Amino acid sequence: MEILNPPRQLIKEPSNPDAMREMATQAFRDGCRMYGGYVRPTQNMHPLFRSEGKKPNNDYSDIGNREHDAIVITHTDLDGLAAASMYEYLYDEVKILHADHGDEDGLSVVERVANRNPDCPVYIADIQPSDAPAWNRQLSRLDEAHIRDHHPAVQGVTEADYVHAEDKCSAEIVLLTDVQNPPNHLQTLAEAAGVRDLWRHEHRGFQRYALIEIAADICIRSEIIELFAEHGTGILDDCELYDALRRVNYERWMRTDVGLSLTELHDEREVGDITIRTIHGHADTNILAHHARNEFDADLIANVYPMPETDGGDTYIVPLRASPSAPIAGDIATLLNGGGHPQAAGASLTLKSTAPTARAVEAGAVIQQLARLVLEEG
Numbered sequence: 001m002e003i004l005n006p007p008r009q010l011i012k013e014p015s016n017p018d019a020m021r022e023m024a025t026q027a028f029r030d031g032c033r034m035y036g037g038y039v040r041p042t043q044n045m046h047p048l049f050r051s052e053g054k055k056p057n058n059d060y061s062d063i064g065n066r067e068h069d070a071i072v073i074t075h076t077d078l079d080g081l082a083a084a085s086m087y088e089y090l091y092d093e094v095k096i097l098h099a100d101h102g103d104e105d106g107l108s109v110v111e112r113v114a115n116r117n118p119d120c121p122v123y124i125a126d127i128q129p130s131d132a133p134a135w136n137r138q139l140s141r142l143d144e145a146h147i148r149d150h151h152p153a154v155q156g157v158t159e160a161d162y163v164h165a166e167d168k169c170s171a172e173i174v175l176l177t178d179v180q181n182p183p184n185h186l187q188t189l190a191e192a193a194g195v196r197d198l199w200r201h202e203h204r205g206f207q208r209y210a211l212i213e214i215a216a217d218i219c220i221r222s223e224i225i226e227l228f229a230e231h232g233t234g235i236l237d238d239c240e241l242y243d244a245l246r247r248v249n250y251e252r253w254m255r256t257d258v259g260l261s262l263t264e265l266h267d268e269r270e271v272g273d274i275t276i277r278t279i280h281g282h283a284d285t286n287i288l289a290h291h292a293r294n295e296f297d298a299d300l301i302a303n304v305y306p307m308p309e310t311d312g313g314d315t316y317i318v319p320l321r322a323s324p325s326a327p328i329a330g331d332i333a334t335l336l337n338g339g340g341h342p343q344a345a346g347a348s349l350t351l352k353s354t355a356p357t358a359r360a361v362e363a364g365a366v367i368q369q370l371a372r373l374v375l376e377e378g
Contacts (some may be wrong), residue, residue, distance in 0.1 A: 007209070008199040016035045032364035041254035056098035058109065063095055064116040071095045071117065073109050075126040075168075078216035082171035082193040083125035083148065086179055086186055093358050095120075096225060099127055107134055123178070124160070125149065126170035128339065132156035137219035148173045149337050150198075152330075166341070169194040185232030199344035200323070202266050207217035211236060211245040218248065252287065259288045266360030269368045274299045274326045276371060278364035286346070289319040298327040300371065303362045304349070304356075318363060331374040332367060 001029035060259060063071065069091040070229040074080035076098045084096045097113070099106040109153065113122055121144040128134040128151035139159035140144045146161045150173060153164045163177050171193040175182050182190075190210040200206065212233050215224055227235050236242045267278035277298035279289075289303040305317045320329040320340070326344030338347025 002202055005120050034124050045247065046241060048151055048215075048241065049244070050218060050350055051113075056100055056104040058097045058104060058107075060097075060112055060116070063097070065095070066117070066119070068095045068117065068120050069093045069111055070121045070124045071097065072125070073097045073099055073106065073113070073156045074124075074126065076100050076196065076221070078213045079150075079169045079193045079197040079224055080126040081175045081216045082169075082220065083190050084184075085189065085225045086171065086174045086224050087123055088229035089186060090179060096222070097222065107131070107138060109143075110135070110138045110139035114138050119143050123148065123174075123187055124144065129154050129157045129160075129162070130153070132158075135159070146178075148177060148183045150341075152334060153311055154204070165330070169197040174197060185230075185234055186233075189228055198341050200289070200322070201343075208236075209233070210249055214245050214248055214252075215241075247307070252326050254289055262293055263288070263292060264357075266357045267364035269364055269366055271371045271375060274328075274371065276300045276364065276368055276373070277306060278302045278360040278367065280304050280360045286319050286321075286344070293321045293323065299323045300329065300332075300367070302350070302363060302367050304360050312342070314350050315350065316349050316351055316359065318349050318367075319344065320367075321345070328374050330372060332370045335370045335373070336366075 030337065031032075032259050068085060072084050072094055074084045074089045074096070080098065084098075089093050097109050098104070099110040106124065106129070109121070110124065113120075116237040118141050122142050123146045125148045128149055129147060129148075133156070135154075135157055136159045139157075139257065140347055142159075143275050145352045146163070147157065148170050150164065150166055150168055150170050152166065163173055165173055168176075169190070171190045175186060176191045179186060189212075192205065192212045193208055194200065195203045195209050195293035196213045202235045203209075212235075215235060224235075231237075236245070265277055265280050266280055269276040269278075275298050277296045277300070279292055279294075279296070279301065280303075289301055292298075293301040294305065300320065300322045303317075303319050306315075306317075318336070318338075320333055324343065330340045330342050333340045333345035333347040336349065338345060349363055351359050351362050353362045
C-alpha cells in the first residue's frame, strides 16, 4: 500500500446519527461480541480491515526456516505490534508471531519456536514471563533470547537478556534498546504506543493516537506491521485509511456515549481521600471505564462485566481506571492476579452475587480492601 499525501480531506460523519445511535444502543445491549467490541463488522470498510478477531492466529508452518534473521513474539495490541514493526524495520527476514492467552500464550509460543528453530535469535516483547522456572526451561533451549517488557518485573528470569521498565511501553523499550539511531517515524510510533498503552490521557496526542490504536486493533496484522515499520503514525496521511479509521472511532464514541447513558453507578466507597466507584457495565469495558471515571467523579473506578465465554457464570472482567492523583490501578490488579499500569489496569473476579447491583457492591468491597492494603504498603 502506498501512503498518499494529498491535502487532508474533511471527514463526513454518518448521515443518519439517529440510526447510528439506535444501532449502537442495540450493539451495547447485545455485548457486541461478534464484532470484537465494535458497532458493526468493519472488514468491508477498508481493504486493510480484517474479519477475524483478536486471537493470535499464528502460522507456524515456516518457523523452522533457517533463513529467518530473527523470530519475534509480541502481544496483539498496539504496543506489541509497534514493537514487532521495529524488528520488521531492523531485519530483512523476520518471522513475527503473536501471543495472548490460552493455547497461544507467550510460553507456549516460545516452546513451539524452541522445538522447531532453537538456533534463531528470538525477541519477545510486551509479554510478561510470569512463571520464571517454566520460562527458563524453554528459554534455555534457545541459542539467543531477548525479552523487552514493561509489566511488573518477574524475578529469577535468568535465561534471557531481560530488559524491563514500567514507566515505558514495550515499544519504547525496544526502540531504546535495539534500534540504533531510530528514524523519526519509529520514534513517533513508540510515543503513540506509550500514550495509549500507559493511558497517558493528558498527552496532547491522546485522541489522535486513538486512530493508531484502532488500526492495530482491526487491520490485518502482517500488513499493518509492515506499514508501521515504513511509515509509523504516517499511515494517517493516507486519506482513505484515515477516513475509515475516523468512522470506526466515531461509532465507538457513539457506542460509549450510549453505554454511559445506560450505565448506573452501583457502589460508592472511600479509602482515605480516594473515592472508589463501581459500575456494572457492558462491552468496550476499557473505554467505558475511562469515561465513567470522569462521569462519576471518581479517583478510581471499576467496571464489572461478565466474561464473554462464561456468560451466566460467576467470573467477571474488571477494568480499573485511576486518576493521576491516585495511580493505584495496577497495584490492585496485580493483587487480583491481573495486570496493567498505574492508571489503567484490569483483572478478573469471581463473584457470588447474581443481580448487577449486588455484584458491583461485592466487587466494590473487594477493591476497597485491596486499595487500603496498597495505600498502607505504599
